[in-house]
Amino acid sequence: MSGAYMWDLIDLVPVWKRLRRCGKTLLRRQRRLIRRIKKMYLHSWRSDELSMLVGSKVTGATPLVIACRNGHYDVAEYLIERCKADIEQPGSVTFDGETIEGAPPLWCAAAAGHLPLVRLLVRAGANVNSTTRTHSTPLRAACFDGHYEIVRFLVENGADIEIANRHGHTCLMIACYKGHIHIAKYLLSLNADVNRKSVKGNTALHDCAESGSLHILRMLLKHGATMDVDSYGMTPLLAASVTGHTHIVEHLISEALVSRQQRIDALELLGATYVDKRRDMVGALALWKRAMDDRFPADGEPIPKPKDVPRIEAYDYAVEPSNPQQLEELLADPDAMRMQALVIRERILGPAHPDTSYYVRYRGAVYADAGRFARCRQLWHHALDMQRAVLPPLSPLTQSSLYSFAELFSYMLAERARPPLRGRIIPPVTFDDIDPVFRKALSEIDRGVDLTIDKEQTLGTLQRVLVISLHLAAIMARLLEEPDCTEEVSRRIHKAVYTLVKLDIKVRQGRSALHVACSTEAGRRGALTEGAPARALVALMLRLGAAPDARDADGNTPLHLVAKINPCPADVFRELLAHGAHIDTVNYEGETPEEILKSTQQNITSIVNPLKYTTLKCLAARTVKNYKLPYRHVVPQCLHSTIITH
Template identity: 55%
Template sequence: MTVPAVPCTPTIGESASKANKMEFRNVVFNAARDGKLRRLKVFLDHRPKDEVKQLVSAKTNGATPLVLACRNGHKDVVEYLVDRCHANVEQPGSVTFDGETIEGAPPLWCAAAAGHSAIVRLLTDQGANVNSTTKTNSTPLRAACFDGHFEIVQYLILRGADIEVANRHGHTCLMIACYKGHLKIAKYLIAIGADVNRKSVKGNTALHDCAESGSLEIMKLLLASGARMDVDAYGMTPLLAASVTGHMHIVEFLISKTDLVTRKARIDALELLGATFVDKKRDMLGSYKLWKQAMEERVINGELVYPKQVIASPISAYENTVEVASLDQLMDIISDPDAMRMQALLVRERILGPAHPDTSYYIRYRGAVYADMGHFERCITLWMYALDMQQKMLEPLCPMTQSSLLSFAELFSFMMSENRTRSNAGNDRSPVNFCDIMTVFNKAVEEVRMGQLNVRKNPLNSISGDRDITYFNRTLIIILHLICLLTKLMPHLNDEQVHQVKESVYHFLKLNPRGRNGNTPLHLACARDSSSVGRYPICQFPSLDAVQLLLECGADPNSKDNDSNTSLHVAAQNKPAKPLLVQTLLDAGVHLDAVNSDGRTFESLLKGQSIHEVINPMRFTKLQCLAAQVIKREGINYSEALFPQLERFVDMH
């Protein structure tokens, strides 16, 4: 069957509208993504070569047609795009695997990750680089190892793929094969010389990966191939890694190897595994048996050779619980689940130390359990202890610290919501302890202060720079939610407490924090997108109360982002724009006729609304603003005739 020609097919030359160009790109992209070869040929076969080149190299949602065809396994489409359309086999794009977006993925990486061996062969025959990488330095070989595509692994290595290229975290192909439990691939990589003792950026080895995933057969293979029991950056051995993740069969195997594991290491592993049984498996009896076995390991020939260092805990979060030091004491708490849980926290902190992520994670987890039971004070005490630990041990803007701050905001919001329910029933007590929310707010501001130093150190166009500004922006939004919660709490506060709130917000603004695209806290407080920060709703934005508090505490109403938008421009993009919010900004001194870098004013950004539905523009139109507009409209050269302050004033109109 012959493919019919398309008469009068429009081109994408200079005369084509922006909408037409986008439509043409979408046709090609959708056909490639869905494997519609016939539709692709109908659309492209009769176009000039330069137009075809533009269409097949254009990106939609970050991906080219070739990238999506490779991702989805459409070999005939890939062949057509490469042979007929001369698509660049190295042009990367963004693709999604298991809900995660991979940035800068070359077509070969996409095919290898998805297991499409025929496309992998086709692309390499067309000259695709077998060692090309994504933005995170993942190679096609590593992608194939991740999902266990053994045939592709063999083929890529035969075509020159480097088995030792690691991703940005330092994880090699062997490490990912071990972590995913792909024995056949691990055996093949070891047979051709993969380094079994290679370390990642954080110091873990393939043995650690086996221990974390529970791959005993691969662990035996690694040990037989000369793998060492090294420690990672947290001081974790593979044995402790298995204990943390609860893989009892790995722990039992390793502690039986007396030539590899010391008695002290066996004791720590058993105690840590017992803590995992308490918190992760909720198996109190199993935990008791493991802790009992550890205590017995401390005794040799009836003598206590390895005593536990029992120190009365000064930590109020653990209710000053003391670690048990004898079998009798252990027996006394076996029937008290809460006491067992406190023991688990103490054991984990003693063995892993405060720097290990699991230490603070399980403290937060235990606090969340108390919160679910309505024991908010115990939850807050534990979470505050974990937050202190994170800010002392982790780098600024760490996602774990952000998660703690966000959890506090969500908890305070829930407590206020619960209090409203009680108030309606006649109980009008203060919903949240003022000291608690102010402590969290000030800790969040300190995170921003320290985070500013990180953001300034890393260029914005680098991976670390992009990551830092994303984390920084999220921290700012969390702070805005805390500010919004504080405005709801203020009716319950005395004058001194209200002053304390305003003083803290003032010091926050003095830092002049800027989020993504140069957004100030005032910009973010006016943006609807700021409502979405976690899984649970906290505050709704734009928030008039938050905006008023920010302005009262010194926020500059005319500050601009990187596109010269004021907070008023941001307010205009809420559909519909809120009249009270707009009037508040204008009363604070925002210029109604200020233009952004696209020459757009507040009025021109309104969608589906007349400016008269929002405010009376005559009330906020000033004579000097009209004069500035005339100067700009008439094209008068004012740069040398005006003082710098007046020049800046005219510039904004």
């Protein structure tokens, strides 16, 4: 670039800045003009029309809720004072990716930290103790995100500091959990109940121990907080050990607030956390050594470890060391250290605590990443058995464990189909690998069936477990197509999938297992190949007696649901027709599978020849139905159902 040209550009800079300022001024004037036009337009509306307008919802939120959520003071003021918007009308808002249902405008403003809007709403008469659907108050929302000035203002205007949400969590609890020391100090100065328990039995001291705030913990103790246990039998000391907050553990131990046994358990559990969470073997060994010295003091009564703890195969029958020498030997075997951490956690927390099964599953996942799939399955089976023994049927934790198995088997099959990476060999997935998981999934369905009476939510949960079962069944159906599949394995696969078909389970919308296998619900969970029904599974279920003409609550057959998939899986469509599905069966909206295909801009002739699957009986039934001919007492009773379905 020449020097003269460069100086020309430099001379243009002030001009460009002036133009930019002019542009901004014009933009501001344009915005003011638009606001004036809007006000003039709205001023011409009748009061009932305005009320309807400001009360309407877009994506679940009213204009006032949106303005309060986003901090638009002038808009909110206009809506309240001129449009007489209902200041208590709730709506749906999103914070950090989570949708809050039934949130009043004051809650939105408090949660988002807009103090001027909070003052405006309170001045207009908003209820300071209004709640969302989960019973969260504006004060609790402000405590959650640390809006101290809003907290003070709401309290000074009558907000109740003791109103808890549906889980029993108070404002003090959430301030302690989020580590907002100024808010916690303020609430304590107002004599907030430091020992109040949530639905699951935890206190503010538990929340503080989990978050790791030592300053707040000291304040709570000065205000009379006690070392209570929650519904899992966890003290704040154990809560700090599980989360790995060493400074909290050391403080509680040094203050002599716990017994000798509690101190030993805390040190051992903290050592297990060091192994699994920090991967600090040396630090874990030091903590376990401190605990052992406390168990066997030179001048005191020993507290030996329980002798009736069963040896667990999944943990390689690991036994906890009973002397310092055995403890030192662990350091030479990292795998033994990891098993030791699992043994200690299960002994102290018990099988019901979520962290017990979580870390067992985590360790199994680490083994899977290292290619040790047998060890992974062994640990995951142990975690699943623990969950099924202590959790209610269809628990989300149990679902997660079952789904992890299905994902593992799918991953192994996919990896075997690819060229080996760096010499890594993936072992084959066998029926013996899948069958124990499949039986546990079916058992979970069987346990959950009795819970589905008039409970839509439970039906949805049951459907999710059914989808996982179909995922496992689809993998077994793929094994049938393997060239090395023996007759005995084939027989066992047929028997296993027949058990699923025989359950004759009905889930949401009255759908059968075949309906779900032929719908997009299964594909969205990744249960079937490429998001569409797997032909091998559908064919197997049909051979084993699944009804191809079964109807759901909308009158859809499995063929209708397959036709709705775009693009339609032609092989599954043909499979259903081959096993007796009718191409001209109408659902309760009068649609046939052929018409559904047309609505999705797909051509049935590219899949099948419809004439091949249209019988004379079908044509006669369609004629009777289309022309509304009287057929009762004219045609035999056995043909009535054929006419109705057409």
